[in-house]
Amino acid sequence: MSTEEKYVAAVYLVVFVVLLAYVFIIALKLQRLQRELAELAELAVKQRDVERKAVAVG
Amino acid sequence: MAAALALTFFYAPVDEDGLNQKIFYIHVPIAFASYALFAWGGWKALRHLWKREEGADLESYVAIHLGVIFGVLTLVTGSIWAKYRWGHWWVWSEDQLVLFLVLFLFYCAYFMLRYSLAPGPQRANLSAVYALFGVVLVPISVLAIRLSERFIHPVAFDKGGPNMAASQFATFCVAVLAVLTLAATLYHLELAGKRLDERLRDLREALQ
Numbered sequence: 001m002s003t004e005e006k007y008v009a010a011v012y013l014v015v016f017v018v019l020l021a022y023v024f025i026i027a028l029k030l031q032r033l034q035r036e037l038a039e040l041a042e043l044a045v046k047q048r049d050v051e052r053k054a055v056a057v058g
Numbered sequence: 059m060a061a062a063l064a065l066t067f068f069y070a071p072v073d074e075d076g077l078n079q080k081i082f083y084i085h086v087p088i089a090f091a092s093y094a095l096f097a098w099g100g101w102k103a104l105r106h107l108w109k110r111e112e113g114a115d116l117e118s119y120v121a122i123h124l125g126v127i128f129g130v131l132t133l134v135t136g137s138i139w140a141k142y143r144w145g146h147w148w149v150w151s152e153d154q155l156v157l158f159l160v161l162f163l164f165y166c167a168y169f170m171l172r173y174s175l176a177p178g179p180q181r182a183n184l185s186a187v188y189a190l191f192g193v194v195l196v197p198i199s200v201l202a203i204r205l206s207e208r209f210i211h212p213v214a215f216d217k218g219g220p221n222m223a224a225s226q227f228a229t230f231c232v233a234v235l236a237v238l239t240l241a242a243t244l245y246h247l248e249l250a251g252k253r254l255d256e257r258l259r260d261l262r263e264a265l266q
Contacts, residue, residue: 004077007142011081011135015088018131022244029251036258043265 062087062229062236070229073222081139083229087237089132089158093196095125095241096165100193103186113253115182118189119172120249122165124241129162157199164192 066083099121106114137147171188175181220227
């Protein structure tokens with residue numbers, strides 16, 4: 001590989017790596033949001049059950 | 059992007075500049091995307107201040123955030139190309155380079171301002187005013203190469219049109235379109251994530 005080819009490859013590699021890192025960070029964030037959504041759904045179900053029990057007792 | 063890469067390496071001819079001219083097809087479109095994102099951030103900031111458009115502050119923030127990432131790529135790819143062509147990573151006497159660096163640092167400082175304030179209307183308003191000031195630098199940076207008297211930085215376009223063969227210009231147009239589409243996709247992806255984050259926070263507060 002000539003010096004010129006190395007420079008061209010370096011430029012395209014830098015762009016690829018930075019964009020890959022960006023997409024990876026976004027993917028991690030979406031995973032966290034999915035986890036949070038599952039937690040909130042669980043919390044909502046628990047609250048609904050508590051409210052139903054309270055209505056039944058009342 | 060695949061089409062742009064294929065055209066760059068298999069269709070566009072290698073001219074007298076040599077193979078390093080292939081860097082042009084990624085460096086310039088990324089710089090254009092950076093300018094477009096900063097301009098879009100400024101437009102959304104204006105919408106926030108003028109029309110009080112809901113969500114415009116977040117859209118402005120996301121555009122500037124991505125603009126800075128594309129700005130880093132512009133500086134890094136430009137530096138690598140400069141090292142090969144001029145023998146230096148950076149040339150301080152070049153107005154085009156210095157003005158782009160000023161624009162980039164200006165928008166880096168946007169995040170310092172934004173995160174030094176508590177979330178709320180004041181932060182949104184001040185961030186929007188700052189983003190609008192930065193937009194003034196965009197046309198200056200774009201036109202700097204024509205205003206400058208030194209021409210180490212190559213001039214791809216002048217009054218007579220593009221300084222390249224038709225096949226090179228077609229490849230360049232496809233590359234610009236591809237990078238702008240990529241930037242728009244990443245913008246919508248990040249924006250969707252941020253909006254979802256905000257809604258989940260509201261939902262958590264409502265449930266607790």
